[in-house]
Amino acid sequence: MSELQTFLTENRSKFEADLCELLKIPSVSTDSRYKADVRDAAAWLHRQFDQLGFETKIFETPGHPIVYAESPAVPGAPVALVYGHYDVQPPEPLEEWKSPPFEPTIRDGNIYARGATDDKGQMLTHVKSVEAWIKSVGKLPLQVKFLIEGEEEIGSEHLTPFIQEHDDLLECDVVVISDTSQFGPGQPAITYGLKGIAYYELKLFGPKQDLHSGTFGGAVTNPANTLSKMLSSLIDEKGKVQVPGFYDDVDPLTDEERNQFGSLDFSDADFMRSIGVEGLTGESGYSTLERRWTRPTFDINGITSGYQGEGAKTVLPAKASAKFSFRLVPHQDPAQLSESLKTHLEALVPPGIRMELIDFHGAPGFVVPLDSPYMTAAAAAIEKGFGRPPVFIREGGSIPIVTSFVEQLGVDVLLLGWGLNDDNTHSPNEKFCLADYHRGIKASAALWHTLSKITPNQA
Structure with missing residues (x-):
């Protein structure tokens, strides 16, 4: 495979240029102002696959498009399905970025841009690795399918129904996902467990308008005061979540x-x-x-109430709201949590306050077995790409769609992270180490070789 290694070495600059092109597209899925940009990102990926001779299609959904592509079948070899997402988180707060979030900038060996590590850079390593095989060797040693969505950052609402409706199209032996991290710089990892998530917004409504806090304070229930009490009731001073039944299935x-x-x-x-x-x-x-x-958690993600401008304004706010999330471990049920949470909060609502609890999305956690031949093949490929064997870890982040792959397709999932914990995922100055980008491409290229040696019924 010397021609493959030569291609990988000679095309490093091209691979970086392609990454910059994709990172320039502000594909923020949660903000309707970026809807056209999200479609542009899907179209960019479609062109990438089309140029490689893949059978490629963009599937429309009620939300953002899904990009599907597949290489020719290889009889006797397993089929790998690569999942990733081309949508990104909002870039705010913009003032904290050292360079504009959608103007990729290289500093100290890192590329800085929104989506650099989550998940455009990591996902693109697999696109570039199949490109290397096709343009150097002429074909892949197994069939590789790609399923790239545009709604991961908003809960993958339309992907699970898509998987259910297209299970024949997505039939495979193993799913490959790179949307996690290494254990540390230079120490690659395979993630064998992820937490689930349950995300909510709590809205409290009091008087019909903001009131003078001196004139009305002490007589009218303050929504902000109430919100603070309700949120504090969800966790104690020892870090234990206080929603009834929360730990029953942990x-x-x-x-x-x-x-x-x-x-x-x-x-x-x-x-x-x-x-x-x-x-x-x-x-x-x-x-x-x-x-x-490995432990379930609760965190407030944002709080809004009252006057937020410069200086003082003594108001008793008319409303207050908070967004918060629970990270769940395997066997915890997000739907059951929602019922218990609502009952718990409703019991705390005082006179003069109306409560609204919005359940945005939820997904259970999962753990995958370590003793499959696909895990062994992945470990060997990573060692070739990074020069040392991976460690096996769990992660606190959530990839909600993983459970759907396991349940709907009945296959193993390989979580191969090329990023680092300090990549500022979801934060200003998000980055991706370019050396790890290239190591990820090399490891991905090796993965297609190691996976191809597995007899599908061996697993």
Whole structure:
């Protein structure tokens, strides 16, 4: 495969230029002002696959388009389905970016732009690896299918129905996803577990308009005060979530997992330094990695109420709202949580306040087996791409569609992360290490070779 390696080396600049092209497209899925840009990103990917001779189609949904592509079938070899997403988070707050979020900029070996690591850069490694095979060797050693959506950042609402309706089209032996992280710089990882999510907005309505806090304070229920009390009721000082029944289906950590996590090269001091804090908190009785990877959590994501402008304005606000999320572990049911949460909050509503709870989306967590031949093949490919074997980790993030792949297609899922924990995912100055971008392409190219050696019924 020397011709493949030569192609990968000689086309590094082209691969970076292609990444910059995609990153320039502001495909923010949650904001309707970017709807045309989201479609442009889908069209850009369609052209990439079309130029490689893939059978390619854009499927329309009630939301944003889904891009599907497949290479020719290879009899006797397994079929791999690559999933990724071309939509990105909103770039705000814009003033905190050192360079504009949709003007890709290279600094200190990193490319900075919204979507650089989540998920355009990571997803594109697989597109570029199949390009390398086709343009150097002439064909892939197995059939590779691509399913790239534009709604991952808003809950993948239309993807699960698409999978259900097109299970024949998506038939495969293994799903490959790169939307996670390495364990640390230079230490690649395979993620075998992800948390689920349940995301809500709580709205409280009081008087018909903002009131003078001196004239009306103490007589009229303040929505902001009430919101603060209601949110504080959801978690105690020891980091335990207080929604009734929240921990009923949470499996305890095994000694094997605790030993495995404890053996990893991780330091609380280094972790604190990397995120700029001087202390850590969380559920009592668990290490930092255990809290992040294996324990369910609650976090407020945003609060709005009253006067937010410069200077003082003494008002009793007419309304207050908060967005918050729970990260869930395997066996916790988001729908059951929603029922318990609503009952818990309704019991706390005082006179003079009307409550509205919006359930945005939810997905369960999952854990995949470590003993499949696909996991072994992935580990070998990553070692070829990164020069050292991967470690096996769990993650606190959520990829809601993974559960749909497992349940609907009945296949193993490989979560191969090329990013880093300090890539500022969802934050200003999002980045992706260009060396890891190229290592990811190399590992992906090796993956098609190692997977092709598996007899499909072997798994």
